[in-house]
Amino acid sequence: MTRIGILTSGGDCPGLNAVIRGAVLKGTEVHGQEFVGFLDGWRGLVEGDVIPLDRSRVRGLAQQGGTILGTSRFGPYQGPDGGAQNIQKTLDRLGIDAVIAIGGEGTAAASKRLFGEGIRIVGVPKTIDNDLSHTDYTFGFDTAVEIATVAIDRLRTTGNSHKRCMVLEVMGRHAGWIALHAGTAGGAHAILIPEHPESLEQICEWVTSVRDRGRSPMVVVAEGFTLPEMEEAYSTKGLDGFDRPRLGGIAEVLAPLIEKHTGVEARATVLGHIQRGGVPTAFDRVLATRLGMAVTDLVAEEDWGHMVALHGTDIARVDFDELAEPKYVPDERYQEMRILFG
Amino acid sequence: MTRIGILTSGGDCPGLNAVIRGAVLKGTEVHGQEFVGFLDGWRGLVEGDVIPLDRSRVRGLAQQGGTILGTSRFGPYQGPDGGAQNIQKTLDRLGIDAVIAIGGEGTAAASKRLFGEGIRIVGVPKTIDNDLSHTDYTFGFDTAVEIATVAIDRLRTTGNSHKRCMVLEVMGRHAGWIALHAGTAGGAHAILIPEHPESLEQICEWVTSVRDRGRSPMVVVAEGFTLPEMEEAYSTKGLDGFDRPRLGGIAEVLAPLIEKHTGVEARATVLGHIQRGGVPTAFDRVLATRLGMAVTDLVAEEDWGHMVALHGTDIARVDFDELAEPKYVPDERYQEMRILFG
Amino acid sequence: MTRIGILTSGGDCPGLNAVIRGAVLKGTEVHGQEFVGFLDGWRGLVEGDVIPLDRSRVRGLAQQGGTILGTSRFGPYQGPDGGAQNIQKTLDRLGIDAVIAIGGEGTAAASKRLFGEGIRIVGVPKTIDNDLSHTDYTFGFDTAVEIATVAIDRLRTTGNSHKRCMVLEVMGRHAGWIALHAGTAGGAHAILIPEHPESLEQICEWVTSVRDRGRSPMVVVAEGFTLPEMEEAYSTKGLDGFDRPRLGGIAEVLAPLIEKHTGVEARATVLGHIQRGGVPTAFDRVLATRLGMAVTDLVAEEDWGHMVALHGTDIARVDFDELAEPKYVPDERYQEMRILFG
Amino acid sequence: MTRIGILTSGGDCPGLNAVIRGAVLKGTEVHGQEFVGFLDGWRGLVEGDVIPLDRSRVRGLAQQGGTILGTSRFGPYQGPDGGAQNIQKTLDRLGIDAVIAIGGEGTAAASKRLFGEGIRIVGVPKTIDNDLSHTDYTFGFDTAVEIATVAIDRLRTTGNSHKRCMVLEVMGRHAGWIALHAGTAGGAHAILIPEHPESLEQICEWVTSVRDRGRSPMVVVAEGFTLPEMEEAYSTKGLDGFDRPRLGGIAEVLAPLIEKHTGVEARATVLGHIQRGGVPTAFDRVLATRLGMAVTDLVAEEDWGHMVALHGTDIARVDFDELAEPKYVPDERYQEMRILFG
Known part of the structure; x- marks a missing residue:
């Protein structure tokens, strides 16, 4: 045997x-x-x-x-x-x-x-x-995407009630699959992933265009995404562990930048560990x-x-x-x- | 244009x-x-x-x-x-x-x-x-399977509390995909689908073996499944519409038969339309x-x-x-x- | 001790x-x-x-x-x-x-x-x-109501897509609390409970008025509700166990009656045991x-x-x-x- | 009128x-x-x-x-x-x-x-x-508690798999109701609320006792909780908005302190806005x-x-x-x- x-x-x-x-x-x-x-x-x-x-x-x-x-x-x-x-x-x-x-x-x-x-x-x-x-x-991927999608559904109503831009950070240090799928499922207005650079200008353009037609922008960002214009400054923060979501991560960097450049009040949420546990x-x-x-x-x-x-x-x-x-x-x-x- | x-x-x-x-x-x-x-x-x-x-x-x-x-x-x-x-x-x-x-x-x-x-x-x-x-x-299939799986998770605790056999009927008139996937996901002890005949004897053998090791049997059956030994009798009930789940369907036929042949108290649930609606x-x-x-x-x-x-x-x-x-x-x-x- | x-x-x-x-x-x-x-x-x-x-x-x-x-x-x-x-x-x-x-x-x-x-x-x-x-x-009550409410949410989209009247039967042999709360939460157009007789005529009036303003009627009925005009006929069916939901219950009686009297296609769902199990x-x-x-x-x-x-x-x-x-x-x-x- | x-x-x-x-x-x-x-x-x-x-x-x-x-x-x-x-x-x-x-x-x-x-x-x-x-x-309270409870359920499996202490921050700037109810529902090993001071020593004692019997500690903390020994240092961080959850909040302060004093690896999650939106x-x-x-x-x-x-x-x-x-x-x-x- x-x-x-x-x-x-x-x-x-x-x-x-x-x-x-x-x-x-x-x-x-x-x-x-x-x-x-x-x-x-x-x-x-x-x-x-x-x-x-x-x-x-x-x-x-x-x-x-x-x-x-x-x-x-x-x-x-x-x-x-x-x-x-x-x-x-x-x-x-x-x-x-x-x-x-x-x-x-x-x-x-x-x-x-x-x-x-x-x-x-x-x-x-x-x-x-x-x-x-x-x-x-x-x-494990499908579960993580489902959890992130349900979070987007919840954030959306708050975004709409307050006319805010909601920025959700999901897992994905090197690859943006969770962001891509959850963002698509949740109807995000911008999906930002490590593999594809997008400028802050472009992101703000999307946000503004959504605001201009009277809706509330939803931005989904993978934790590994970085803004080209700030990579140097950002990299000094360091990545201190393999699977630890960076509270104080990219969503927290992005939200105030978006608010500053578009005038749309923006709020960050870092989904973190709840993406990888449970049923x-x-x-x-x-x-x-x-x-x-x-x-x-x-x-x-x-x-x-x-x-x-x-x-x-x-x-x-x-x-x-x-x-x-x-x-x-x-x-x-x-x-x-x-x-x-x- | x-x-x-x-x-x-x-x-x-x-x-x-x-x-x-x-x-x-x-x-x-x-x-x-x-x-x-x-x-x-x-x-x-x-x-x-x-x-x-x-x-x-x-x-x-x-x-x-x-x-x-x-x-x-x-x-x-x-x-x-x-x-x-x-x-x-x-x-x-x-x-x-x-x-x-x-x-x-x-x-x-x-x-x-x-x-x-x-x-x-x-x-x-x-x-x-x-x-x-x-x-x-x-x-639509993935949603139906998820809903059926969540139902199995719920029925399982009741089965265990009462030492009952729970029989869940899911959609699938001609093909047993929902039953196969939800049954697998829910850890069913028998999955019955239209494509594959199983005898009542075999079903009862599964139920008995689960009972004998102190657990509560979970049977998932697609609405289109029929018992070979009763096809004739059953067919006289007729199928009166294309997508209408037959309340009074196969689960209701099976549960009392299982109870009668195994002595294990059995209860039927017909999931019905909630499989095809909602988010x-x-x-x-x-x-x-x-x-x-x-x-x-x-x-x-x-x-x-x-x-x-x-x-x-x-x-x-x-x-x-x-x-x-x-x-x-x-x-x-x-x-x-x-x-x-x- | x-x-x-x-x-x-x-x-x-x-x-x-x-x-x-x-x-x-x-x-x-x-x-x-x-x-x-x-x-x-x-x-x-x-x-x-x-x-x-x-x-x-x-x-x-x-x-x-x-x-x-x-x-x-x-x-x-x-x-x-x-x-x-x-x-x-x-x-x-x-x-x-x-x-x-x-x-x-x-x-x-x-x-x-x-x-x-x-x-x-x-x-x-x-x-x-x-x-x-x-x-x-x-x-246990809050969980049962939540499950029934989620079911109503799902049935609602199907009702709307097909312009059908959906009839959901929930537990409640003698008291209609689950129906009352879930029906309220789900925005039902009629809630039928054992304690309060409603005539088929009244029920059909509600269904018709919903249909007439272009919406799909949702009826939530407790298993113990009976139509006054059919109590006698109905009672002969018997109640064969204490907690077993009657597949072939009141929803199945109501749906075809509503369809017959209003011309609105009606579909029954019996929620059953999933109301009393699980997390x-x-x-x-x-x-x-x-x-x-x-x-x-x-x-x-x-x-x-x-x-x-x-x-x-x-x-x-x-x-x-x-x-x-x-x-x-x-x-x-x-x-x-x-x-x-x- | x-x-x-x-x-x-x-x-x-x-x-x-x-x-x-x-x-x-x-x-x-x-x-x-x-x-x-x-x-x-x-x-x-x-x-x-x-x-x-x-x-x-x-x-x-x-x-x-x-x-x-x-x-x-x-x-x-x-x-x-x-x-x-x-x-x-x-x-x-x-x-x-x-x-x-x-x-x-x-x-x-x-x-x-x-x-x-x-x-x-x-x-x-x-x-x-x-x-x-x-x-x-x-x-709104019941929904927030339910969302936080589901998050605890998810974090628990990850805590157990990694033998980690999971620290979940929920809303509650001045009152700890969400933490109290969700923590109770989720079976938390410590619930920390603004109204009731607990010393870091006491918190670490709870964490250690859970670890010592082979389980993974779950700590639920309301955003308004502060450690008495660090109130001064902490208060300098400021509270910059009324309903904005402080990413970089108390959970992020607590987790490394717990890890340092108990040797149990600890991870923070800040639930944030998803507590106040959605169905x-x-x-x-x-x-x-x-x-x-x-x-x-x-x-x-x-x-x-x-x-x-x-x-x-x-x-x-x-x-x-x-x-x-x-x-x-x-x-x-x-x-x-x-x-x-x-």
């Missing part, structure tokens, strides 16, 4: 528990696999900190946010017990034949390296930011469940070094390094929506 | 207004098109009943459920003024150059015929049932907006006889008759999830 | 777990009490079926629907081990000093009788129907938590025979029999809202 | 439109009153900027957030046309017999003064902060509707100088100055919940 260890790494993401459940239920039922969970991501693997994962432990998890295994930003090459050789010894000691790593870009890169050094490892891509290549979507949407639960089920096939077929991914409505397999490529919002997708601005 | 008439036909579907908004905003801005709306689906076209649709009329519609144009089950070949020739005369009289028809299977088939008889028509596929081919998803999910708003925008390109390019569709993350074009083919849940998708039953 | 047994009886109700949590946390912390839970309502008490309830067991329960103790319609005078004398013996055997009974009208009445026969018992009123006297609200609203969580905390004071003060209740923003104490009096929608409250009909 | 002008003043608040609708529907139907709306609060009254408000204009507004009349922080004694004498002239010129002012503390105080100077004015209390005396609740809860819609209806009775009876209020389940009347008294969380209510901390 193949004994598999699962770990969840990086920032919290709605659907992690659904992946774990899907893997354990299918793996035990179809492939006769056995499962344990590494606690707190790679730390649990490196330190050999495991808990048993049987069918009864994962029942009812599809709708539960977070991860029962815990997560951290610890890496597999970190600490005295890190590195492929040590990890293989730990796996041997624990009688674990294979590893399923659920994580983002960093996890994919580290998994690739471990695989190259002989670890039997497969993966499931995870990021609310949706910025991994060779998969249509990652689970997943049905879309994310289905996607996460299917990915979790499919990754057990990779183990059964000893197809190491691959991750599962979504292509259309099919679950596909891709190399670790393909997935780790960043997926930015392509210019044509941004231009498509930019038509709706203003 | 091209003058376009838009119509929305068939059952209500979250996202219709977002399609209309996307088309009008892009069409006027990019292609210099002008828009009117036909009221109540094909009726408005056949009877020449139109309203103006300019940018200000469609602002703020992305998040609004229903259709500002109204909808009906009227067909374009219906009544004394129906048929391609009459319709062409009406279009000429109103100075309308092209038609955008937003509708389901029936609309696609009728549009195909009108196109064959010379009408300049293009289309946007619409069905909460997701049962149209050559598109990954139709807008669309962000996913559906984005999809509907993109489809509405893309369909104006077809008109601009005079690419008559086609509909827009979702392929992966791209908006594609397909023939009317391709789309009108029914898309059933394929056996492998059902078997994939069937592993999780019981 | 006082050892207390808690039970939850009757239909499922959002907030039950919050009551249990509030009682255990305050009781252990402030009064030095110890807790066990009787399983499945009175059955657990009668049969001596208990589980330990300490602080760690109840942590995190405020937001969880249902009851971890299970519930049933079993009564304390039922079976060979029922009755005050037997129950006292069971309590003595288990070393339990006092009982907290969380339940509705039946539970209050039974508790009153047990108290009269010497059982040290106090209570917490519970019903989603809100039909208990001497308390402003019962927990409680914040209002219900706060109310349930406060009631659970307060009931431990009654035990500490040996104030047997009383229940806790909500008066304004205060938690008060009332006799079992005061609470068991049914609380109907008073005529002035119905007339107040009736102004908005049509 | 009495002609009434309605205005909505101060910060946005879910339920404003429901009040307007309730007043217009009852006033026209029962009292034969006629209505206009002043735009942007007191500005519309002072400048005589009005729109007609008939039944058709207010239909469907119960579920709509914001205010169709607009709102502002303009006061009735502001500008060259302000003051009772000028306002009376404006009312005379417009043929308006009475004013209904919907607003908070400032509005109540200003209305009191206007009433004293002869203006025929009545009022409806409005604040999401719930800090007005002589009414059990104000509309109202059913509770707030019912309350707002009833208040709107009842305030027309005051006009009909010429009972000037009063506001409507909620006492238990009844709508009562209170003096302007009674209502304007601030309502703080009483010590016993805070102590009641403080039992649950840690």
